[in-house]
């Protein structure tokens with residue numbers, strides 16, 4: 001049946017995403033720096049600056065992977081605050097946990113293996129949720145957004161950092177060439193895994209554009225939603241509040 005087909009396709013996507021991140025976990029950080037020419041650090045910095053997170057806050061870094069955002073939040077929230085790094089993939093979680101411990105980041109960080117679609121946290125729990133380059137990998141994005149809404153405190157904010165749609169045509173062309181040709185080649189050379197990076201390029205192309213994602217956040221209940229285009233819209237940061 002049609003319904004049956006959809007279920008299979010969903011399982012396939014989830015399985016593929018799991019494989020990709022098991023495969024890339026060990027090389028994830030270096031690939032990030034190479035592929036974005038270090039610019040992902042600026043995108044993450046901007047996310048932190050928009051977060052409004054203060055000492056004592058409780059933050060969820062969802063799809064947190066190797067923990068770049070968690071590390072920054074841990075320093076801001078201090079010993080009275082808490083950061084939860086949640087990710088569906090235990091290989092990514094392990095790499096993240098080791099890296100953060102090496103950096104001396106301990107005490108206020110917890111690691112939780114969880115699916116963004118069914119977050120294992122109480123209602124109204126977090127002051128801020130970030131999901132950095134994670135939402136495009138989630139199978140049921142609407143369900144995940146509703147789950148994030150549920151666990152966010154009233155007054156809290158959600159930040160979605162994700163690849164988006166370049167706002168000018170020439171940039172779009174260059175970017176397509178880059179992601180479909182150069183990116184899998186670099187994946188092949190550095191991580192010995194072209195296939196995973198082909199998936200990543202494809203998932204970027206399929207991801208909803210700025211206004212579509214904004215609408216999805218509103219459908220999940222978020223208010224005062226807006227987005228900031230970064231690097232010409234190659235990436236966008238979406239922000240929404242729960243009131």
Ligand code: SAM
Nearest residue numbers: 021063064065088089092115116132133134137
């Ligand atoms: N946030 C980190 C960063 O910006 O560097 C890691 C981003 S990495 C590209 C995407 C992460 O999303 C992976 O660690 C993957 O395991 C995780 N992920 C994929 N699907 C997920 C889901 N349904 N729930 C939670 N995490 C998921």
